[in-house]
Amino acid sequence: LLGLLESRQIPYGVLTNGTVRPPAAYTLRLRESGLRVPEQRMMTPSTVAADYFSARGSKTIFVLGVEGVWKPLRDAGLQVILPSDDDADSETADAVFVGWCREIHMDDIEAACNAVWNGAGLFAASMVPFFATKSGRALGSSRAISAMITSVTGRRATALGKPSQHALRSAARRLGCKPSELVVVGDDPELEVRMALRGKALAVAVRTGIAGADDVEKLATKDQPQLSLTGVQDLLEILQRIL
Amino acid sequence: LLGLLESRQIPYGVLTNGTVRPPAAYTLRLRESGLRVPEQRMMTPSTVAADYFSARGSKTIFVLGVEGVWKPLRDAGLQVILPSDDDADSETADAVFVGWCREIHMDDIEAACNAVWNGAGLFAASMVPFFATKSGRALGSSRAISAMITSVTGRRATALGKPSQHALRSAARRLGCKPSELVVVGDDPELEVRMALRGKALAVAVRTGIAGADDVEKLATKDQPQLSLTGVQDLLEILQRIL
Numbered sequence: 141l142l143g144l145l146e147s148r149q150i151p152y153g154v155l156t157n158g159t160v161r162p163p164a165a166y167t168l169r170l171r172e173s174g175l176r177v178p179e180q181r182m183m184t185p186s187t188v189a190a191d192y193f194s195a196r197g198s199k200t201i202f203v204l205g206v207e208g209v210w211k212p213l214r215d216a217g218l219q220v221i222l223p224s225d226d227d228a229d230s231e232t233a234d235a236v237f238v239g240w241c242r243e244i245h246m247d248d249i250e251a252a253c254n255a256v257w258n259g260a261g262l263f264a265a266s267m268v269p270f271f272a273t274k275s276g277r278a279l280g281s282s283r284a285i286s287a288m289i290t291s292v293t294g295r296r297a298t299a300l301g302k303p304s305q306h307a308l309r310s311a312a313r314r315l316g317c318k319p320s321e322l323v324v325v326g327d328d329p330e331l332e333v334r335m336a337l338r339g340k341a342l343a344v345a346v347r348t349g350i351a352g353a354d355d356v357e358k359l360a361t362k363d364q365p366q367l368s369l370t371g372v373q374d375l376l377e378i379l380q381r382i383l
Numbered sequence: 384l385l386g387l388l389e390s391r392q393i394p395y396g397v398l399t400n401g402t403v404r405p406p407a408a409y410t411l412r413l414r415e416s417g418l419r420v421p422e423q424r425m426m427t428p429s430t431v432a433a434d435y436f437s438a439r440g441s442k443t444i445f446v447l448g449v450e451g452v453w454k455p456l457r458d459a460g461l462q463v464i465l466p467s468d469d470d471a472d473s474e475t476a477d478a479v480f481v482g483w484c485r486e487i488h489m490d491d492i493e494a495a496c497n498a499v500w501n502g503a504g505l506f507a508a509s510m511v512p513f514f515a516t517k518s519g520r521a522l523g524s525s526r527a528i529s530a531m532i533t534s535v536t537g538r539r540a541t542a543l544g545k546p547s548q549h550a551l552r553s554a555a556r557r558l559g560c561k562p563s564e565l566v567v568v569g570d571d572p573e574l575e576v577r578m579a580l581r582g583k584a585l586a587v588a589v590r591t592g593i594a595g596a597d598d599v600e601k602l603a604t605k606d607q608p609q610l611s612l613t614g615v616q617d618l619l620e621i622l623q624r625i626l
Contacts, residue, residue: 279493
């Protein structure tokens with residue numbers, strides 16, 4: 141499928157909701173499983189955040205999370221403050237951004253709360269409570285950690301990853317089109333299908349992930365994708381006929 | 384004041400909302416500042432929790448927190464499971480209890496969520512968002528950490544410390560009286576005064592802590608303490624006259 145898109149010069153991007161790794165590391169893992177995705181086509185909630193903050197003129201971002209969370213922001217020229225910085229002064233931050241993070245110290249939460257009390261916005265990579273892994277259900281750490289900050293400050297977190305419209309708009313900007321001109325292919329009706337329908341993009345559900353055919357059929361009519369396929373192979377066959 | 388109570392054999396207890404230390408360590412610190420409080424008179428949210436779980440027949444408690452949090456439960460004969468236990472099996476727990484804890488790993492939050500999904504109740508030492516310390520505002524860690532578990536499981540935490548009625552009932556049981564027979568003396572209208580009024584105990588506000596006279600006066604009529612004093616010295620003078 142990606143080969144076809146490349147050969148026909150159809151712009152595409154790959155958007156994961158993970159911030160465990162920087163985009164380059166995700167492309168490396170995809171290559172190991174046989175998929176060649178150029179690094180600039182790889183998007184994460186952190187690349188969405190970089191676009192979002194840059195567009196809004198937010199300059200200083202206090203980040204809770206591993207390298208995969210903060211590196212895309214720093215690469216985009218934003219000033220990243222980390223709890224580990226010697227002269228970390230979270231109180232000057234324009235925004236707090238929470239991503240993947242498995243171990244957290246209350247000092248860092250206090251620093252984030254102080255930033256929010258000083259007017260910083262609160263943003264999370266994803267508000268998904270948990271996701272499937274090889275070893276079972278894993279906690280969505282950006283949701284959990286931002287819940288601590290919300291609990292203390294009363295300020296709700298804005299999610300920047302899927303299914304937010306910020307993610308859809310970031311993808312559209314990178315591909316040089318309007319959100320409504322996108323075709324969104326995904327295996328989670330709660331994430332990709334919802335994001336696409338809200339943004340008037342074309343939603344294509346594939347049943348290769350956590351959602352089976354039943355899950356897609358059970359959706360309310362207004363939440364149904366325009367196309368429901370068994371897998372991306374079906375999509376390739378369709379595209380080969382029409383392109 | 385304590386000397387007067389001791390000499391007249393009037394039962395009293397000291398209830399802090401902290402679970403940083405076990406009761407014995409709090410009595411030691413009070414002694415250092417000149418106050419002699421026998422250990423069995425010292426209460427914390429963890430001694431309240433020990434009473435609460437014992438009364439309800441909860442046997443196995445998964446605890447997130449430092450020694451001050453779990454020791455009173457273990458001392459009361461409850462089976463305490465800690466994340467650090469080699470064979471920690473949180474899924475069998477009857478309850479999850481969250482107290483003072485400055486550093487938390489997502490593995491522990493996942494274990495707590497699994498316990499809750501398996502039917503365990505969720506309890507927090509305190510739901511106070513922050514409290515005053517010598518070096519400024521500090522985060523109420525049991526509120527923050529239980530907010531993570533609530534965010535993922537949807538289960539709300541029950542607070543066992545002040546101003547909960549569980550705390551008032553635990554104090555009454557320990558002192559051998561009904562909650563409505565207690566005199567509650569405290570410096571925080573949100574905690575001690577509220578707890579006392581809800582339980583029909585006599586509420587005595589003193590202005591030695593975070594609340595000034597203004598704060599007490601600003602309370603709605605129904606939230607007013609029966610007695611508002613400058614400090615415990617005033618209470619001592621009153622008691623010396625009437626006892």
